[in-house]
Amino acid sequence: MNENVGMISGNTRFHDLSDNLANYNDFGIYMENSNNNTLSGNTANYNSCSGIHLVYCNNNTLNGNYVNINKEYGIYMGSSNNNTLIANYAYSSNGRIWIQSTNGFWRQYNISKGIYLHSSHQNTLKGNNVNFNNLIGIYFEKSDNNMLIGNNVSSNEERGIYLSDSDNNMMSGNNLIGSSLLGDTGILLRDSDNITLCYNNVSHFDSGIFINFCNKIKLIVNNASNNHEGVVLISSSNNMLSGNIINSNRYSGIWVGYCNECLYSVQYSTYYSNYTSSNNNTMSDNTVSNNNYGIYLASFEQNYSRNNRIYHNNVISNINQSYDNFHFNFWDSGYLGGGNYWNDYTGIDANGDGIGDTPYNISGGAGAQDQYPLMQPWNEGDSEVISIGSASSPPNSTVIIPVSVVNVTNISVISFDLLYNSSVVIITSVSAKENFTGSSVTPNIDNINGITIIVLNNSNLISISAETPVIDIAFNITGGSGSSTSLDIQNLQFSDSELNPYTPAVVVDGQITVGIKGDFNNNSRVDFGDIAKVAFIVAGKVSKDPRADFNGNERVDIEDAAKIAFYLAGKGE
Known part of the structure; x- marks a missing residue:
């Protein structure tokens, strides 16, 4: 390659690259076709492309690296799988690219991203600090089966975490704080299915959690408070929101369907000429309080959201508690299950069964009702x-x-x-x-x-x-x-x-x-811990595991121990 590179590594295995300086290059550290390496404590700043750039690299660990003020990406991973990124710092990637518009004029857009994964699968990002990037903190594109755990993502100008065309990912325990700029989004999911979000905190964004053209998303025990919109679902169906706290958002708590007010959060989008309805979503066990709109089911032209189920939520002190302008949504789960708790419900409970004797009316043109409003706040621990x-x-x-x-x-x-x-x-x-x-x-x-x-x-x-x-x-x-x-x-x-x-x-x-054959400690790679496990099996010190029978002779023996050791040494398959 012709670019200026601080450190380059190709076709390497089991190397330890630590405590190096790689500043003021095109690429700080560039790795290609390199596996099972460790990069730790390196500083790769002020590079014109990427601080750390990995292509076709698998089973590597990046720990405690500083990749700040790089023009395009702090850390870039392309077609790279089973890597682990822990406690890295990716601040202020400030790149720009010139793009020609359709009318012949040139416009300048930021393209900088703190951590960017493209076509990369089964990676783990844990405890990274990704702040003050011009566009996106963490961006997954066409990347599946990854985990984001306990990352701190703050003050990125447009997106905190953005998943596009990326399925089967999991986010847990991440803290996202916005810059309160018009159009910034905490977590944006687009064209991504089977995503689980749990125990994330998202605050001070224009939109806290924005879900667009997605299915089978699970939002469980997240906190989306002090945003303009808390949670928005557009053209998204078969999703579940449960146990979330959605409080003190200036415009809406939960919004399902077309939302003109929300479009600031998806600027530069080309998707919005193809709206579809949002159907078969379930919202239960959430606390929705002190928002302008609490729970709002909207429609766009003839795209009505239907068959959504809303029950066991605590809807408290919103200026507008609820809204539904189309029939065929359900605001309770029947008499046995009950409906929602509304703190402005004025009905009585004459028979003491905990359910109001008269329905709670839902605002909007649907004439919807919660037929079985709860007299006391719902305790999600009872679900x-x-x-x-x-x-x-x-x-x-x-x-x-x-x-x-x-x-x-x-x-x-x-x-x-x-x-x-x-x-x-x-x-x-x-x-x-x-x-x-x-x-x-x-x-x-x-x-x-x-x-x-x-x-x-x-x-x-x-x-x-x-x-x-x-x-x-x-x-x-x-x-x-x-x-x-x-x-x-x-x-x-x-x-x-x-x-x-x-x-x-x-x-x-x-x-x-x-997973990977031979990975007994489930860290997405074969390492010395796995060799030790097979050795202990052969020595009779731990119970047998039939997965360690690599030679297929129906027992775990010294040949199996040798086979995994040779693999780790690069001498076998």
Whole structure:
């Protein structure tokens, strides 16, 4: 390459690149086709392209590097998988690019990003500090199955974290603080499905969390407060918002559907000539308070949002508590489940069942009502929950995934469809756990189409407050390393002691990721810890793990220990 590079590394493995200075170049540190390396404590500032630039690099660790005031990217990763980024600092990437507009004039746009992943999968970003970048703090494009955990992202001019065309990612425990600029967004998801956001704090943005053309997004126990809009869903369906705190947003708490006021947050977008409705979303167990609009279901031309379910929320002291201008949305979960708590509800509860005797009227043209308003605030700790676990397992292995329930009382039947990618996994068996006597399971397994219908019956009724497994599902892993499948629970119903069906408040789907053969400590690479594990198995110091039988002789022996050691030394496959 002709560019000026501070440090360049190609086709290297197991190198330690630490405590170096790589400033005032085109690229500070450039790595290509390099695996299993460690970059720590390096300083790569004032470079005209990237501070650290990785292309086709896998299983590397970047820890505690300083990549500040680079023109385009602090850290760039292209087509790079299974890397771990921990506690790096990416501040003030200030690049600009000139773009010719359609009318022949030239305009100047910032393109700088703190951390940018393109076509990169199964990476972990943990505890990084990404602040004061001109455009985007952390940007994933066409990048799947990554995790963002405990990152601090603040004062980036347009986006804190932005995922575009990136599926099956997870964000947990990130802190995002905006610059209160017109148009900045805390978390923006676009054309991205099966994303889980939990325990994130998002404040002082124009839009806190903005979801656009996305499906199967789960927002669980996030705090989106002190923004202009808290949570916005546009052209997005089959999403779940549960347990979130959405407080003191100047315009809206939860907004579903077209929102002209929200378009400042998606400036330069070309998507908005193709609006569709937002349907089949579930909003439960949220606290929505002190906003201008609390929960607002909107429409655009003939694109009406429908079949959205809103229940078990605490809607408190909003200037406009609720709005719905189209029929066929549901503002309660029936008499057995109840509706929402509205602090301005003036009805009475003559029979003391905790549910108001008259409906709560929802503003807007739909004439919608919460038929069963709650007399006291809902305690989200009381929610009934069903969840299916997640796992990472190597190719050609078997993994058991439990289905668990929480806070259920006198349940006689649990029935649901489980959807999965049958090119990645197939189901071999479904069985009832022995935690409850009287349980039996009837599965209808269809591995061709990737759907299994599961019905659990219990003649003694199931009552439990703590999370407890009730079903075990055995999967064979048929996909290759790096592939994954979501485990989606659909068409779920519980039945009570009288066989009355209803839908529980919270459903948590799972995921199976096909990991790397030989990765026993689940850190997305084969390292000395894995060699030690196989050695201990051979020495009889730990229990046997059939995944360590690399030579296929149905036992773990010295040949298997040698095989993994040779692989790590670069002498074997």
